[in-house]
Amino acid sequence: MLMPRSPLLSVQARFWELVSAGLGPGDAGVVVRVSAASGRLWFRQCGGVNPQLQQPRGVKRPRLTHAEREQIMLGTASGESIRSIARRLGRAATTVMREIERNGKVRGLEGRYRALHRFGANRGGWDAKSGYSAVLAQQRSEARARRPKTGKIARCPALSDEVQRLLTKKFSPAQIAGRLAKTYPDRPAMLVSHETIYKALYVQGRGELRRELTKCLRTGRALRKPRNRRPSGDGPGHIQGMVNISERPAEADDRAVPGHWEGDLIIGKNQTSQIGTLVERSSGFVHFVHLPGRRDAATVATALTKVIKTLPDALRRSLTWDQGIEMHHHSRISIDADIDIFFCDPHSPWQRGSNENTNGLARQYFPKGTDLSVHSEAYLAEVAAELNERPRKRFDWDNPAEVLNRLLSPPTESTVATNP
Known part of the structure; x- marks a missing residue:
């Protein structure tokens, strides 16, 4: 049998419904028959977010949905503040801010023209002020989440050719990474970490570097060898009672x-x-x-x-x-x-x-x-x-x-x- 909620919890639930509808925290406090100061205190203590919508520490919220992105677009078009949009969605203000900054910018006049043409104001799909489109933002989010991703070496033919050339000269991946950083300090596309090179050689399915290039490594291994781990405290290799x-x-x-x-x-x-x-x-x-x-x-x-x-x-x-x-x-x-x-x-x-x-x-x-x-x-x-x-x-x-x-x-x- 479910226990009824206490009167205070019921009052607070009604308070947050009014705040979500756009009422100020002081006015919402008066409506639910507590003082305006109490309403403002509740609002400050919860950081402006309904506690029923807050996630436990360490638990990640799911990605923004298309419906939430439409609400963000409508809010920015009407001049609504980011905090107000976040309260309506039950999201953190920083989440909404990052979403607009990441997907609300169309780089270059050509890109802006294409976006306006595709998601024009006459279709209700574009906020010209912030440059934010719910449909375009959803497409970008899905593209970023798509797996598997093409690695950096495969995306840049010049980088791939240079890495393969240095591998055939018996350079180690660490030496290649250091040499490229020194040779191309102003070309980020030509910079790569040694770990990325190892993954391009060893990780199956990437196809970024020819598998036979592993013979150019000092070990000559066709498969990556994991480091041996020391046994746990209960294993046979552990020395009982040792003093450090x-x-x-x-x-x-x-x-x-x-x-x-x-x-x-x-x-x-x-x-x-x-x-x-x-x-x-x-x-x-x-x-x-x-x-x-x-x-x-x-x-x-x-x-x-x-x-x-x-x-x-x-x-x-x-x-x-x-x-x-x-x-x-x-x-x-x-x-x-x-x-x-x-x-x-x-x-x-x-x-x-x-x-x-x-x-x-x-x-x-x-x-x-x-x-x-x-x-x-x-x-x-x-x-x-x-x-x-x-x-x-x-x-x-x-x-x-x-x-x-x-x-x-x-x-x-x-x-x-x-x-x-």
Whole structure:
């Protein structure tokens, strides 16, 4: 059973009927037996639009209909204000304003003559003052909404020829877009984005560029390859309980306190062998982790714990790693080795800059494309010792071993005296 509307809602509904009929809000308030001030207040609070016609936030109104466009044309012809037209239609004033600005202008005398001839005043279809025609506006709206649309490259033969010429010269779409912008800065028709070029090559049905031109791209792919997405929080690739690098102590960032490490794996031929790398941030001191057989989470946890437990307590403050699946047992490493573990953001190798640099140095001994399982644990220790004895420019040509010893040495009396 429907409940009757409250008296106030009934009064307000009648108030908005009177306003829609053209009565002022103050006069409409008096007619429905409230004060004129109350009527004007209701009008202001609703922005001049009947609240029953307002759409919820985030919900789009449908496009203007032909009947609504005829009402707009009649209103503009009679000199009615845009706000008044909008109130009658239950539309926002900006919607009516944009409609007149977009479809009320006929560019050029020839276009105006054709429009006047077709939708002349004698037929009641043209407002000469605003240049707005309901029929013409409806046709333009339907043409703009028609799908599929012809792409920019297909609409401009000169642009199409230039893009194809540069593609055959092995230019990438980004290079083509940048080159065209520099060559034709005053010709908008010759400007195109790299994404538009990719769509013209890959999107079926467009036919804007020959499909065989995909062979000119660096990848040579005939189909576009989507980027791999990281698994969601509930997927098998997610590391449970990881702590982000943003929560790492500030002392690790300025490298003033030793004991903060960065770690990673370098991978061998055919992804079948690996070596773990550890580098201390303050000194650049290197340790290698022997992983000849596998790199599953359990194996990595055991090997890392073994290496970290050989370090003195002062050098076991934190370890930063990327979000690789080999660190699924990070909580076990943290407990057994007594060290805090932090994880970088996805695809952010610069957050482990020291480790990336160390991996580059290690490749001199462990080249890419070679089998890393052939190297013994003793050989890894020899390579680490050699790297730790290399002088570094950032330490004024001291080596990492000397820097680390200096950081771990107790302060002398003279140092304490100068730095109370």
